[in-house]
Amino acid sequence: MASHANALGAPTERREGRAKxxxxxxxxxxxxxxxxxxxxxxxxxxxxxxxxxxxxxxxLALPDVVDVLTxxxxxxxxxxxxxxxxxxxxxxVPHHGWPIAVVIAETIEAARAAAEAVxxxxxxxxxxxxxxxxxxxxxxPEEANGGHPAERRRGEPEAAFAAAPVRVDVRYRVPPLxxxxxxxxGATANWHDGRLTVYDSSQGSDTVRSVLAExxxxxxxxxxxxxxxxxxxxxxxxxxxxHVVLAAMASVHTGRxxxxxxxxxxxxxxxxxxAPTDHRLRLGSDDEGTLASVIHEVTTHTSRVxxxxxxxxxxxxxxxxxxxxLTDHKVAALDVPTPSWMRAPGEAPGMYALESxxxxxxxxxxxxxxxxxxxxxxxQEPDSGLPxxxxxxxxxxxxxxxxxxxxxxxxxxxxxxxxxWLTGTGVASATYxxxxxxxxxxxxxHPDGLHVVRVNATDIGTGARTVLAQVAAEALGVDVxxxxxxxGSTGLPRAPLAGGSSGTASWGWAVxxxxxxxxxxxxxxxxxxxPDGLTAAADTxxxxxxxxxxxxxxxxAHFAEVxxxxxxxxxxxxxxxxxxxxxxxxxxxxxxxxxxxxxxMGLGMALTExxxxxxxxxxxxxxxxxxxxxxxxxxxxxxEAHWIDERDEHLNPMGSKGIGEIGIVxxxxxxxxxxxxxxxxxxxxxPLTPDRVHGGL
Amino acid sequence: MESNKGxxxxxxxxxxxxxxxxxxxxPPGATGSPVTLRVNDAxxxxxxxxxxxxxxxxxxxxxxxxxxxxxxxxQCGACTVLVDGRRVNSCLVLAVALDGCDVVTVEGLARTEDxxxxxxxxxxxxxxxxxxxCGYCTPGQLCSAVGMLAEAQSGQPSVVTDPDLATDGPVPxxxxxxxxxxxxxxxxxxxxxxxxxxxxxxxx
Numbered sequence: 034m035a036s037h038a039n040a041l042g043a044p045t046e047r048r049e050g051r052a053k054x055x056x057x058x059x060x061x062x063x064x065x066x067x068x069x070x071x072x073x074x075x076x077x078x079x080x081x082x083x084x085x086x087x088x089x090x091x092x093l094a095l096p097d098v099v100d101v102l103t104x105x106x107x108x109x110x111x112x113x114x115x116x117x118x119x120x121x122x123x124x125x126v127p128h129h130g131w132p133i134a135v136v137i138a139e140t141i142e143a144a145r146a147a148a149e150a151v152x153x154x155x156x157x158x159x160x161x162x163x164x165x166x167x168x169x170x171x172x173x174p175e176e177a178n179g180g181h182p183a184e185r186r187r188g189e190p191e192a193a194f195a196a197a198p199v200r201v202d203v204r205y206r207v208p209p210l211x212x213x214x215x216x217x218x219g220a221t222a223n224w225h226d227g228r229l230t231v232y233d234s235s236q237g238s239d240t241v242r243s244v245l246a247e248x249x250x251x252x253x254x255x256x257x258x259x260x261x262x263x264x265x266x267x268x269x270x271x272x273x274x275x276h277v278v279l280a281a282m283a284s285v286h287t288g289r290x291x292x293x294x295x296x297x298x299x300x301x302x303x304x305x306x307x308a309p310t311d312h313r314l315r316l317g318s319d320d321e322g323t324l325a326s327v328i329h330e331v332t333t334h335t336s337r338v339x340x341x342x343x344x345x346x347x348x349x350x351x352x353x354x355x356x357x358x359l360t361d362h363k364v365a366a367l368d369v370p371t372p373s374w375m376r377a378p379g380e381a382p383g384m385y386a387l388e389s390x391x392x393x394x395x396x397x398x399x400x401x402x403x404x405x406x407x408x409x410x411x412x413q414e415p416d417s418g419l420p421x422x423x424x425x426x427x428x429x430x431x432x433x434x435x436x437x438x439x440x441x442x443x444x445x446x447x448x449x450x451x452x453x454w455l456t457g458t459g460v461a462s463a464t465y466x467x468x469x470x471x472x473x474x475x476x477x478x479h480p481d482g483l484h485v486v487r488v489n490a491t492d493i494g495t496g497a498r499t500v501l502a503q504v505a506a507e508a509l510g511v512d513v514x515x516x517x518x519x520x521g522s523t524g525l526p527r528a529p530l531a532g533g534s535s536g537t538a539s540w541g542w543a544v545x546x547x548x549x550x551x552x553x554x555x556x557x558x559x560x561x562x563x564p565d566g567l568t569a570a571a572d573t574x575x576x577x578x579x580x581x582x583x584x585x586x587x588x589x590a591h592f593a594e595v596x597x598x599x600x601x602x603x604x605x606x607x608x609x610x611x612x613x614x615x616x617x618x619x620x621x622x623x624x625x626x627x628x629x630x631x632x633x634m635g636l637g638m639a640l641t642e643x644x645x646x647x648x649x650x651x652x653x654x655x656x657x658x659x660x661x662x663x664x665x666x667x668x669x670x671x672x673e674a675h676w677i678d679e680r681d682e683h684l685n686p687m688g689s690k691g692i693g694e695i696g697i698v699x700x701x702x703x704x705x706x707x708x709x710x711x712x713x714x715x716x717x718x719x720p721l722t723p724d725r726v727h728g729g730l
Numbered sequence: 731m732e733s734n735k736g737x738x739x740x741x742x743x744x745x746x747x748x749x750x751x752x753x754x755x756x757p758p759g760a761t762g763s764p765v766t767l768r769v770n771d772a773x774x775x776x777x778x779x780x781x782x783x784x785x786x787x788x789x790x791x792x793x794x795x796x797x798x799x800x801x802x803x804x805q806c807g808a809c810t811v812l813v814d815g816r817r818v819n820s821c822l823v824l825a826v827a828l829d830g831c832d833v834v835t836v837e838g839l840a841r842t843e844d845x846x847x848x849x850x851x852x853x854x855x856x857x858x859x860x861x862x863x864c865g866y867c868t869p870g871q872l873c874s875a876v877g878m879l880a881e882a883q884s885g886q887p888s889v890v891t892d893p894d895l896a897t898d899g900p901v902p903x904x905x906x907x908x909x910x911x912x913x914x915x916x917x918x919x920x921x922x923x924x925x926x927x928x929x930x931x932x933x934x
Contacts, residue, residue: 056869
């Protein structure tokens, strides 16, 4: 038994790898049931108003077109909590890109051509789609995303700031950002014999099942949702999105299986985006750098369909000790598509602003930025007063400094020149909360020595199958090769989504508990196992959702080296390095890939990614992958990801914190701080594109 | 479909696909044409709608869903396949234009002459280096890398090739050469550093 005790943490190869490199892995719209039809949404070209007329004659006259669903002909849906799913229910157009019809045809070519042949007129109303400097319509919501109170205040931060001898008062801006997973959102829906079977590109199929059952008035038992392989999501597939509702409608309407894939451009307006954030940061300290006041105020937008508030001031409640603090959110409801989760909502833009401002304070004080952070290390979580379950931020900063070669750094900005290039280095902290939800799982020991884990986890690229097999192997004390993992279907024990860096903790806890229960059963069992084996089940409701007496967060440190071309304004990242304190790392191989992937997305956030709302049309323009620049291979330098050995007994049975999001969190600030170090200029609006940088030099 | 063996059924098997449904009121040939091509060493005869891309032919008609549709606009590279040995974005090529062509998709890589047992060396290297996460860009990365290696071998320079070092021989594949030449294949999971390592493993 002891020889298997190291199953957790090993760099086990991902189990679905072979299926992915041979092309055998099937994604949501790669199932083609016999008689399958194709659906193509028609989306609104105005930002606000009503459909005045829909002329379908030309579309219906095209060969192979089966029907066109409109708000008049589409199946009626029951009400749900998520208004973004109430598609084709009335003539109202709440934003550009809203679905107004769906063409159903025998072929994908016919569906697309017919969608273009639908003629629409609108009664438009004046719209406002761009978040201005001080939007009059902005209000303070009750809560920001994640259930965080919009405003938190300790002491009298404004007065403390005014009295502080050293002050930084700066404004930072992050534009709208798009998730753009490589697999566009799509679904194959099959309504047959009173049952609805759906293959969906989703981060959590149990919620998709519940919502579809609710919308279509079906018992949950009659709905099956399968998400076996998912081509990325980064939050945009975290809850059901309109594509799956439209596909199900089309199948219910025709009685035939229907495939529907959103086009790349449709994605940007139908699956959520990271809302733009406008940050005002005020940091006041004494001459030694001890913070007296931290004020982080965020203004953002939401749609008129649904309130979503990017909780970008929340990380300032966690990061640094200060005598007083204010963290506040305001939101303006505009005529824009509905924002939602994108990798590290809140933390990614919030820590960009906070960590840039901390760097500015370090320069104002002439103190090393790592030293400044160490001086403000809090004894407990500043906002709640709770003790940290573990916090090794300073260790991450120091270990990163050692690996990166920070000690040799000359802090003076704008002095390192290589021909036309200026070079510099920067550092920033990262944090992400520990989240976990109840899950169910079963584990079965078969007579032939096979162990089968069953849990409706979703593998969006994290390696969930692999790490859950490792969890079971360690808890059972068996070889990981003897464990098979079944995930990705609502036919399996109910489980929460792959999101909020909580998947492994949530599913793993249930798998661990079931495995331990099975180990006990096996110990008591005498004689050969029954033909069906022995099964143990676990449900972590009541344990995983218990409120912790600790503040639980992952921490990290990011380091960047950049070169800035003074002729063109181009910023090239030469090196990125991250060090993380994330509890126990359960699979060294797949964890490294997640950390690096987060840093690459942070590089895009820093340098190239910008969603743009066109004020005239209310549309996201430049919304495909030619106009919205995600990092390409040539943008990405050598990247290192490391972690420190962190033991934390207050998390879950595996001792792990989430790792999927923290990699993006401090990266943009580290790059921005390095650009300042290189050039001597502070750029306070992302992305750092050549036009902005060149104009600022 | 007269045979349930796909084009990956092996060389020498001719598979005839049923004519694509053609509108009854449209004269034969008006909107579709027959094409004959080879896909992964197997002859394919199909009646194709003139609007059908190679990618949709592969995915929706031939059940070869390894080639992925990421953007349908030639911007992401997930649909990259080899046509007559050269890498192309299959979403930008009309199937009707490929009569007589030889197509290799990710499903066929393991049977190319470079294959090493049941996998192509690049497939093996991608597994060993964990050069992917979600896997959706991976088939395109693999086909693109196969084409890229052949381009460098034949001496085609890239924008980062030093003109002073130009010869008629193969271009040495430095890290920067690989990064540049693989930049038509986007990976939102950010696996680039591991993709680079995997390709270098095969180069050296």
